Amino acid sequence: MRRTPKDSAESFRRVSRRAMILGGGQLAFAGLLALRMRHMQVDQADEFRLLAEENRINIRLIPPARGQIFDRNGVVIAANEPAYRITVVREDAGDLEETIARLATLVELDPAEIERAMAEMKRSAPFLPVTVADRVSWEAVSRVAANAPALPGVNPEVGLSRHYPHDQIFAHVVGYVQPVSERDLARYEDPDPVLRIPRFQFGKIGVETKYEDMLRGRAGSKRVEVNAAGRVMRELDRREGEAGADLQLTVDTRLQDYIHARLGDESASVVVMDLEKGDLLAIASTPGFDPNKFVRGISYADYGALQADERHPLVSKTVQGFYPPGSTFKMITALAALESGIVGPSNTVWCPGHLKVGARRFHCWKRAGHGHMNLEQALMQSCDVYFYELALRVGIERIAEMGRRLGLGVAHDVPMSAVGEGIMPDKEWKRARWGQEWRIGDTVNCSIGQGDVLTSPLQLAVMTARLATGRAVEPRLVKSIDGVETPSRGGGPITMNENHLRWIRKAMFEVSNNRRGTAYRSRIIADTMRMAGKTGTSQVRNITAAERARGVVRNEDLPWNRRDHGLFVNFAPYEAPRIAVAVVVEHGGGGSTAAAPIARDVTLQALYNGDPPLDAYPTADRGDIEALQERLKQQRRMATDQDTSRA
Template sequence: MKRTPKDNADSARRITRRGLILGGSQVAFAAVLAGRMRYMQVEQADEFRLLAEENRISIRAIPPARGRIFDRNGIVIADNEPTYRITLVKEDAGNVEDVIARLSALIELEDDDINRALSEIERSRPDVAVTVADRISWEELSRVAANGPALPGVQPEVGLSRLYPHGDTFAHLAGYVGPVSERDLARYEDPPPLLRIPRFQVGKVGIEAKYEEVLRGRAGDKRLEVNNLGRVMRELDRREGQPGSDMQLTVDSRLQEYVKARLGSESASVVVMDVQNGDLLTIASSPSYDPNKFVRGISVADYAALRDNDHRPLASKTVQDAYPPGSTFKMVTAMAALDAGLVAPDETVWCPGHLEVGGRRFHCWKRAGHGHMNLEQSLKESCDVYYYDLALKVGIENIAAMGRRLGLGVAHDVPMSAVTSGLMPDKAWKRAERGAEWVIGDTVNASIGQGFVLTSPLQLAVMTARLATGRSVSPRLVKSVSEVETPEQGGEDLGLNPAHLRQIQRAMFAVSNNRRGTAYGSRIIAEAYRMAGKTGTSQVRNITAAERARGVTRNEDLPWNRRDHALFVNFAPYEAPRIAVAVVVEHGGGGSAAAAPIARDVTLQALYGDTPPLDAYPEKDRGRISAQQERLQRELQTREEQARGRA
């Protein structure tokens, strides 16, 4: 059928509309495609470039250099040393066990090292470098580098590891570092990526742990180009991290070394404190341990030897342990009585060798008794009965309050591990902790530093510094961080009557300088450096009535761990106090025989700043002291050589 002109026109209009719609759709699609191409090529260019580069670029963290620790004179206590190590990245290595087998043919790998590395690789992300061999020699590093093409994913590296040049001298003070553990990670809600680096070292105990955030620093990173086998071809870029902050402590390393040598094999502790600003010049526990062994991975045998040693070398005895202070506590009881106005200095008490209280006999250390004793005489000769009688007048609440005022029963703020608060007991404490009421016998025992009373050597040094100055001197261990000085701790006035303080100070002077004083044998002859002190002996066992009747067994006839603890505290010089010293010798016997001689030697060494002259000692002791000084000088020289060798 023939189409009319009208039909042809309608058909043309329909075709034109369809063409426009189709053309428009094509144009719109092309516009969308062009816009998407522009977005991908311009807006997302960096992202796609990174995705492409990840096929050939490995980004690895650079651990920062850990901050160093120095003594007050700038001598390094904790340092960093370069070490060579071999790392492996699992995703670049392919067959990990095959690569480690080839590596074992080049360098010596113990089975324990291989198993540890495989375990770490299994636990770690595939893109994280795991240390396979640490502290290898330069020759071993060179062999691995030369055979790099056959060791995919393996990378020789130079890193830093912690070093303690002085060995065991500062172990309880500085502490040590070790690999990050699950316990370390658990301290953070979102652990820093740096801690995810296998075998990254963090502080475990001591200052290393307390100042971990300050010493650690911040990580950097490096971009490495790798081939399809995972072998590093070249370093493309590096962003250095921020090293940790350096720290300076208040301790004097030469004095600390001397104290360690002087203590020898004793289970003992010494604290030397500047009474003017609170600086801890020495804080030493003996025996000690080498923290370098923990950094490198201590063996089971070495750790067992430390753990099972009855002298407890792992314990920080100066701050962690608390002992009955014995007669070194008598100044607290005396000050409480003077402060309460309950005793006059010349008032006397009769000591027949014991005192009956509540149907129980409390004995004096001197079986025959001391006779009439006033305040100064009672401290000088350490009469127990005088303080039993005083305690009945003063009461435990006054005694406990004075003890806390003088720094006992307080966990002092020093950055060491497990700092104890000791125990300054009172009625409320016994009711809460023991579920029993306080009895008069508890007060009598506490008056001479026995019973429930417990103090650390650090607390005894603080107590002595406060008695020497009348101020609330507190210990300071960190002198500065990143050259920013920390506040001194000279303290405010304690509000004690100066006349009462002078009475206690004079009595302490008599202890060391009067012929009847319990520490007269350990006196200092040098007029300018004479000391005021107090001996103490604390029991670690009960003495039965039967034993007392037949005669108390001498300490030297008892097993070591059944002997009394020996204590001594002092300040010097007497006329213008500069330092306070506290010494505790575990199971050392009497304070006058075991602790006082050590305190006297340490005091002179601290005041002279070097080996003191022989004329500072009593004439009868000079031959023995000369031989002792020669022996200690040889040991100190050996220690210095060892420190230089480690450094």
């Protein structure tokens, strides 16, 4: 059927109207699209440029150089040295096991280290480098570089690693660093990002850990361009980090080295303290250990040997070792009695060789007794009965209070690991610790530094420093931080009768300089260097009545670990004190035979700042001292030669 002209016209009008509507819609959509494109390209251009940059550019941390540690004379005792290592990037390595096998033909690889590295690669992003061999030689690095085409993903690198040039002599003081562990990270609520860098070195013990935040420094950063897979294409720029603060300690390397050589194989400790500022000139514990082994990763065998050693080389005996102070404590008992007005310097006590308290008999070290003893004589000859009597009159509370005033039973503020407070017991302490009441026999035992009294060599040095100066001297180990000196710790005056202190000092002088003094054989002859001291012997076993009846077994006839500890404390010069010294020789026997000779030699080394003249020693000792000095010089030369050869 043919359409009429009218129908055709109507149909055309409908189509045109639809086309216009459709065209208008298309035009509106195109306009909106153009406006949106303009908004994104012009108004939001900076934002999208930043997003593109973030996808293309990565920011990576650069480990900072760790601050170095020096002695008081500027000698480096904790340094940074270049360390070469081999890293592997998993995504570039292809067949990882085959690549490692090829690398093993060029570089000696530790199986345990490879196992650790493989585990770390599984945890890390595939484009991050993981160390498979650390502290390798330059020759090994050269071989790897020369064979680079056959070792995809393997990269030789150079960084800084901690090194302790003096090996064991500062191990207990400075400590050591090791790679950061999860336990280390747990110490921080918001860990520094640099701590997450693989194998970043972190202070574990000693000064290294106490000043970790200062020594670590601030990380730098670099911007690198990466491709879509995250592989580094090029470095765009870098900002170097801020090196850690340098620390200068108060210790003297030469004196510390001498002490270690002088102690030899003894299980012992020595503290030397400057009396003006409280500086710790030496704080030595033997035997020691090589901290460099921990930095490199100590083997199970080496660590097991250190732990199994009965002389405990891992323990810093100067601050972690606690011993009955023996007769070195008698100055505390004497001062408590003097300050209480209970006794004067001329009052005497009769010593028949023992004192009976209740049903128990407390013995003097001299079985036949000393007879009548005044204060000076009792300290000079170390009469036990005299101090038993004083303690019964003055009581444990005053004795304990005097001990704390002079630095015992106190954890002194030095940046070393596990600094303890020891035990300065009193009635409240025993109730809290054992749930028991104090007994009069406890007081008698404590009066001569036995029973529950436990002190560290550092505390004994502080006690001696306070006796010598009458000031509340505190130990200082860090002399300066980045060249800025730390406050002196010479302390203010102790509220105590100066005459009482003079009487104690005079009695200590007689200990070392009177023929009847217990340390007379270890005296100093040089008039301007004479010392005042006190011997101490602390028992580590009970002596039964049966053993006393048949004769006490001599120390030298006992196994090493059942012998008494030998102690000695002193200050010098007597007329104008400059230093205080404390020596403890574990299981060394008597203080007069084991500790006093060491203290005398160390004191002279400190006062003369090197080997003293032979005429400072008694004539009878000069031949032995000369031979000793020569032997120690040879040992130090051999140690220096070994360090040079290792370097």
